[in-house]
Amino acid sequence: MEITIRDIIELLINKQYKQLRATLENMYPYEIAALFNELNKEYVPVAFRLLPKELAAETFVEMDSDAQELLIKSFSDSELKEVIEELYVDDAVDIVEEMPANVVRRMLAQATPEMRRSINEILKYPELSAGSIMTTEFVELKSFMSVTEAITRIRRTGVDKETIDVCYVTAGDRKLIGVISLRTLILAEEDSIVADLMEINVISVNTLEDREEAANMFNKYNVTTLPVVDNESRLVGIITVDDAIEVIEEEVTEDIEKMAAIVPGDKPYLKTGVFETWMRRIPWLLLLMISATFTGGIINSFEKALTTVPILISFIPMLMDTGGNAGGQTSVTIIRSMAIGDVEMRDIFRVIWKELRTSILCGMTLAAVGFVKILLVDNMIFKMNVSYTEAFVICVTIMITVIFAKIVGCVLPMFAKRIGLDPAVMASPFITTIVDAISLSIFFIFATWFLL
Amino acid sequence: MEITIRDIIELLINKQYKQLRATLENMYPYEIAALFNELNKEYVPVAFRLLPKELAAETFVEMDSDAQELLIKSFSDSELKEVIEELYVDDAVDIVEEMPANVVRRMLAQATPEMRRSINEILKYPELSAGSIMTTEFVELKSFMSVTEAITRIRRTGVDKETIDVCYVTAGDRKLIGVISLRTLILAEEDSIVADLMEINVISVNTLEDREEAANMFNKYNVTTLPVVDNESRLVGIITVDDAIEVIEEEVTEDIEKMAAIVPGDKPYLKTGVFETWMRRIPWLLLLMISATFTGGIINSFEKALTTVPILISFIPMLMDTGGNAGGQTSVTIIRSMAIGDVEMRDIFRVIWKELRTSILCGMTLAAVGFVKILLVDNMIFKMNVSYTEAFVICVTIMITVIFAKIVGCVLPMFAKRIGLDPAVMASPFITTIVDAISLSIFFIFATWFLL
Numbered sequence: 095m096e097i098t099i100r101d102i103i104e105l106l107i108n109k110q111y112k113q114l115r116a117t118l119e120n121m122y123p124y125e126i127a128a129l130f131n132e133l134n135k136e137y138v139p140v141a142f143r144l145l146p147k148e149l150a151a152e153t154f155v156e157m158d159s160d161a162q163e164l165l166i167k168s169f170s171d172s173e174l175k176e177v178i179e180e181l182y183v184d185d186a187v188d189i190v191e192e193m194p195a196n197v198v199r200r201m202l203a204q205a206t207p208e209m210r211r212s213i214n215e216i217l218k219y220p221e222l223s224a225g226s227i228m229t230t231e232f233v234e235l236k237s238f239m240s241v242t243e244a245i246t247r248i249r250r251t252g253v254d255k256e257t258i259d260v261c262y263v264t265a266g267d268r269k270l271i272g273v274i275s276l277r278t279l280i281l282a283e284e285d286s287i288v289a290d291l292m293e294i295n296v297i298s299v300n301t302l303e304d305r306e307e308a309a310n311m312f313n314k315y316n317v318t319t320l321p322v323v324d325n326e327s328r329l330v331g332i333i334t335v336d337d338a339i340e341v342i343e344e345e346v347t348e349d350i351e352k353m354a355a356i357v358p359g360d361k362p363y364l365k366t367g368v369f370e371t372w373m374r375r376i377p378w379l380l381l382l383m384i385s386a387t388f389t390g391g392i393i394n395s396f397e398k399a400l401t402t403v404p405i406l407i408s409f410i411p412m413l414m415d416t417g418g419n420a421g422g423q424t425s426v427t428i429i430r431s432m433a434i435g436d437v438e439m440r441d442i443f444r445v446i447w448k449e450l451r452t453s454i455l456c457g458m459t460l461a462a463v464g465f466v467k468i469l470l471v472d473n474m475i476f477k478m479n480v481s482y483t484e485a486f487v488i489c490v491t492i493m494i495t496v497i498f499a500k501i502v503g504c505v506l507p508m509f510a511k512r513i514g515l516d517p518a519v520m521a522s523p524f525i526t527t528i529v530d531a532i533s534l535s536i537f538f539i540f541a542t543w544f545l546l
Numbered sequence: 547m548e549i550t551i552r553d554i555i556e557l558l559i560n561k562q563y564k565q566l567r568a569t570l571e572n573m574y575p576y577e578i579a580a581l582f583n584e585l586n587k588e589y590v591p592v593a594f595r596l597l598p599k600e601l602a603a604e605t606f607v608e609m610d611s612d613a614q615e616l617l618i619k620s621f622s623d624s625e626l627k628e629v630i631e632e633l634y635v636d637d638a639v640d641i642v643e644e645m646p647a648n649v650v651r652r653m654l655a656q657a658t659p660e661m662r663r664s665i666n667e668i669l670k671y672p673e674l675s676a677g678s679i680m681t682t683e684f685v686e687l688k689s690f691m692s693v694t695e696a697i698t699r700i701r702r703t704g705v706d707k708e709t710i711d712v713c714y715v716t717a718g719d720r721k722l723i724g725v726i727s728l729r730t731l732i733l734a735e736e737d738s739i740v741a742d743l744m745e746i747n748v749i750s751v752n753t754l755e756d757r758e759e760a761a762n763m764f765n766k767y768n769v770t771t772l773p774v775v776d777n778e779s780r781l782v783g784i785i786t787v788d789d790a791i792e793v794i795e796e797e798v799t800e801d802i803e804k805m806a807a808i809v810p811g812d813k814p815y816l817k818t819g820v821f822e823t824w825m826r827r828i829p830w831l832l833l834l835m836i837s838a839t840f841t842g843g844i845i846n847s848f849e850k851a852l853t854t855v856p857i858l859i860s861f862i863p864m865l866m867d868t869g870g871n872a873g874g875q876t877s878v879t880i881i882r883s884m885a886i887g888d889v890e891m892r893d894i895f896r897v898i899w900k901e902l903r904t905s906i907l908c909g910m911t912l913a914a915v916g917f918v919k920i921l922l923v924d925n926m927i928f929k930m931n932v933s934y935t936e937a938f939v940i941c942v943t944i945m946i947t948v949i950f951a952k953i954v955g956c957v958l959p960m961f962a963k964r965i966g967l968d969p970a971v972m973a974s975p976f977i978t979t980i981v982d983a984i985s986l987s988i989f990f991i992f993a994t995w996f997l998l
Contacts, residue, residue: 120747124766152768249733258729259711259770276728277710281701295572313791314576318711318770335787339765339794346798347882353802354878354974355871362888363879368900372907375875382871383912383944384919386864391928394860407859408846411982412838414866419807419834419975423827426806427815430799436814448820455824460835467836476843492835522806522974523871530863 097121099132106137115144123149127156139168151180158365159192166197175204182256183212184229184337190217216331224308225301227341228322228331233261237272237289241282248276260319262329263292270296270321270329298323301330308333309341310435349433353426353521355382382527389530396538403545405480406537409488413537416460417495417529422522424449424503429517432507439512445504453500457493465489487540495533502528549573551584558589567596575601579608591620603632610817611644618649627656634708635664636681636789642669668783676760677753679793680774680783685713689724689741693734700728712771714781715744722748722773722781750775753782760785761793762887801885805878805973807834834979841982848990855997857932858989861940865989868912869947869981874974876901876955881969884959891964897956905952909945917941939992947985954980 097117105114118126118141126145130138130153142165145153154162154177166174178186178201186205190198190213202210212230219225233255235244244261252258261279263272272292282291298321299308311320312335320338322331348358355378359366366374393400393410400407428445431437437445468485472478480488503525507517549569557566570578570593578597582590582605594617597605606614606629618626630638630653638657642650642665654662664682671677685707687696696713704710713731715724724744734743750773751760763772764787772790774783800810807830811818818826845852845862852859880897883889889897920937924930932940955977959969 122747122749122767124768245732252729252733258732276732277704280697280710280728280732281704295574297574313788313795315574316576316788318787335770335791336765336768339787339791342791342794343765343886347886350802350805350878350882354875356875356879363883364889364893364896364900368903368907371900371904372911375872375904376908376911379868379871379875379908379912379948380915383864383868383916386867387919387923387928389863389867390860390924393863394857394928394930397856397859400859401853401856404849404853405846407849407852407862408842410859410862411841411845411866411986412835414863415838415841415975415978415982416831416835418870418978419831420827422975423806423808423831426802427808430802431815434795434799437816441816444816448816448823451820452823452827455820456828456831459824459828460831463832464835467839471836471839472842476839476846478846496831523867523874526867526870530867534863 097129099129102129102133102141103137106140111144114141118145119149123152123156126153127158127161131158131161135164139165143173147176148180151177155181155185155189159189160365162189163193163197166193166201171200171204174200178205178209182229183209183216183231184227184256184334187213187216187226219301222305223301224299224303224305224320224322224333225331227305227308227337228301228333229256230331231255232319232321232329232332233258234329235261235263235274235288237263237265237287237292239288240284241279241286241288241291242284244274244279244288248279256334257319257332260317260332262296262321262332263288264329267326268328270298270323270327272296273321296321298327298329299333300325305341306345309338309345312338314435349429349518352516352518353429355379355519355521355523378523382523385527386530389527389534392531392534392538396534396542399538399541399546403484403541405478405484406488406541406545408478410534410537412464413488413491413495413533414526414530416492417499417533418522418526420453420456420496421499421503421525421529424453424500425507425521425525428504428507429521432511432517437508439508442505442508445508446501449500449504450497453497454493456500457496460496461489461493464492483544487537487544491533491537491540494536495529498532498536499525499529502532549581551581554581554585554593555589558592563596566593570597571601575604575608578605579613583610583613587616591617595625599628600632603629607633607637607641611641612817614641615645615649618645618653623652623656626652630657630661634681635661635668635683636679636708636786639665639668639678671753674757675753676751676755676757676772676774676785677783679757679760679789680753680785681708681789682783683707684771684773684781684784685710686781687713687715687726687740689715689717689739689744691740692736693731693738693740693743694736696726696731696740700731708786709771709784712769712784714748714773714784715740716781719778720780722750722775722779724748725773748773750779750781751785752777757793758797761790761797764790766887801881801970804968804970805881807831807971807973807975830975834975837979838982841979841986844983844986844990848986848994851990851993851998855936855993857930857936858940858993858997860930862986862989864916865940865943865947865985866978866982868944869951869985870974870978872905872908872948873951873955873977873981876905876952877959877973877977880956880959881973884963884969889960891960894957894960897960898953901952901956902949905949906945908952909948912948913941913945916944935996939989939996943985943989943992946988947981950984950988951977951981954984 248258259276261274265271272294273296274292278291297315301322301324318335320333324330351358357374359374468480507520510520511517700710711728713726717723724746725748726744730743749767753774770787772785776782803810809826811826920932959972962972963969
């Protein structure tokens with residue numbers, strides 16, 4: 095039985111609160127939040143107040159920041175306090191980061207002093223750093239504890255922690271010296287000592303490390319939490335796997351946007367205003383439009399070839415598109431392979447060698463098919479009267495263009511990374527502009543040689 | 547201290563096995579596997595045998611399938627048995643899926659009957675289904691158990707399970723009726739009953755569900771394991787979060803490849819042969835090259851306009867590229883938004899309305915800047931002598947092209963999804979071909995009106 099927004103509104107209007115509450119209680123926070131995000135402003139606070147405390151907090155976390163802001167404004171101080179108390183610190187930070195200053199002040203005023211301290215602690219780390227996505231709620235054990243003592247400590251302190259599945263062992267100076275899972279503790283003898291059971295080879299991340307690097311470590315090292323340490327190796331927080339997945343999703347979206355010549359933003363498409371969407375798209379469109387001047391200049395300088403053999407003009411779109419597509423295939427493959435660590439800088443010559451051979455194969459295929467197509471389709475069906483020499487010039491140009499496109503497509507992203515730029519901006523649109531210029535130059539040089 | 551392949555080879559050649567073992571023991575499986583993948587074939591078996599049993603199995607899982615195959619072939623039966631015993635069932639299945647038939651037969655022969663049964667069970671699910679990525683090793687509890695009984699059961703059966711952090715509660719007929727975390731059990735009173743503590747609102751996935759859908763549920767519902775049930779709601783396995791992350795990464799790569807007009811494959815770039823790379827790239831290149839015939843035909847049919855006003859030819863690349871980029875921005879945004887669930891079919895009119903307004907803004911900006919550029923750069927610097935009317939035709943064409951491109955860019959991917967196609971194939975390369983034809987037609991129609 096799927097509940098729709100209409101059902102909720104109907105229950106609200108008829109004041110059938112008990113039934114609505116029963117319905118909502120059987121749903122997941124994600125689903126309730128999705129409904130609330132779509133609900134008219136006036137209904138959200140009423141519906142939200144029907145949720146039991148814990149579910150309310152979980153739903154609140156999943157909602158849009160607009161809806162969250164609306165709700166906070168409708169809360170009494172004690173209601174706000176109740177919701178904040180149920181939040182995990184990292185979720186509270188995420189919310190605080192999106193709220194306007196006056197709402198943040200109200201939120202911090204209602205938080206417990208400890209929560210306030212933790213939020214401020216996390217907020218001080220730079221955006222996009224590992225520190226900014228960590229939580230300061232984790233279970234800390236000491237190496238001299240017995241299993242029984244450790245479990246007692248977990249039972250005493252674990253209720254408020256985001257996870258107790260993995261516990262961290264620190265020395266007196268809070269230096270991280272080991273990791274032990276609840277699983278290990280449960281499966282061990284009760285009088286064993288933590289020091290003998292813990293894993294001392296702990297993978298950790300510095301607070302200032304890039305959050306994307308941190309997120310990628312979950313998959314590499316097969317962990318479900320990652321400890322975050324400061325420059326003195328002191329444990330300051332942990333990153334949980336749900337945040338890692340969210341970072342991976344966000345970073346992928348960002349990479350995809352960059353590859354499509356869009357300045358990345360952090361709001362979902364439908365929540366981004368028209369003006370902001372325009373702001374994120376226009377810079378690259380302008381830059382690439384102006385770069386095309388160069389290509390136009392090339393055409394202009396070969397005007398003689400074009401007026402003598404006007405049939406060549408018809409093949410400009412095919413050449414440009416094929417070059418752009420061939421280069422885009424390679425650049426996107428290399429960008430993604432570098433992002434997931436399959437390709438590194440030191441592989442550059444292997445990459446070029448592979449692309450060279452692939453591009454010769456692709457180029458030859460396209461040239462051969464193109465030649466046949468010109469003779470059978472263009473000449474026989476469309477009566478274009480392309481001569482053999484003209485067809486030859488067009489097809490050799492295709493082949494050389496594809497080879498150039500694929501070499502440029504692999505070298506540029508790697509070069510960008512080398513000099514510290516984001517390789518993702520070197521994707522299809524950028525490559526297309528360069529390859530256009532190359533392909534048209536080749537085309538006209540050949541045309542001049544063979545046809546004039 | 548970072549260890550390199552050269553260090554390992556040196557230690558191996560000098561037979562300093564003890565030291566090499568000590569070095570490897572302090573590394574993570576992922577790092578050892580990365581080194582072994584690069585190591586010369588002859589060294590791998592020697593180095594691998596130095597690893598302690600558990601680390602050996604963990605490293606084995608992380609290695610390339612080529613290196614795994616090589617190792618298996620070098621193993622004695624008892625060595626193979628030892629490694630397989632340490633593997634989790636889902637990892638064993640991943641390996642089996644990549645091996646040639648004779649290696650699979652040897653592996654299955656050395657597996658315990660129980661392991662063999664589990665592997666065969668998972669192998670029977672279709673590729674890309676939730677069933678194919680699950681593991682059959684999980685902890686099953688009964689609702690009438692007390693906390694003490696449940697923990698005793700976990701301690702007795704948990705050693706071999708991939709995770710014990712989340713346990714599933716089933717009825718007599720193995721129907722899934724609840725979920726309870728080890729955390730809840732540890733924090734609860736010892737004489738509480740599982741039925742009172744367990745969450746009965748269990749999110750689960752059918753064995754035949756798409757694995758991408760299953761992976762996306764981890765982020766939506768904030769879970770670290772997902773139970774997999776058959777058509778009768780019987781619990782048959784669980785998916786762990788590490789496999790979910792891997793699926794997300796793989797599916798993203800696949801989407802990115804499709805958007806770049808590449809037929810997706812499942813091997814990393816450097817492990818894919820030149821011939822296979824060619825096979826994955828040539829179909830779309832051919833198709834798109836042949837589609838460009840259409841655009842060529844348009845140019846051809848307006849030959850009169852071009853020979854009368856040859857300056858127009860110089861602006862063809864700019865028009866085509868700007869249209870392609872504008873359309874690509876939109877299509878890629880919509881494809882990604884649909885993939886992460888931000889945009890659904892029912893949003894189509896909101897999307898079109900947003901794109902219409904954004905494209906008018908973008909189109910006007912580009913037209914205005916383009917006009918100024920033609921007068922200042924093309925005419926004054928490059929002496930191209932474009933008349934005001936010609937500049938007007940070019941810039942109005944840019945504006946209309948951008949509007950068309952963005953509308954086509956949002957409608958096509960949504961339409962594709964509607965009729966059951968993968969929206970990702972409707973990305974830039976495909977859109978470019980369509981937009982080329984539109985933009986050139988507009989260009990020549992205007993040129994004929996105003997300039998002839």
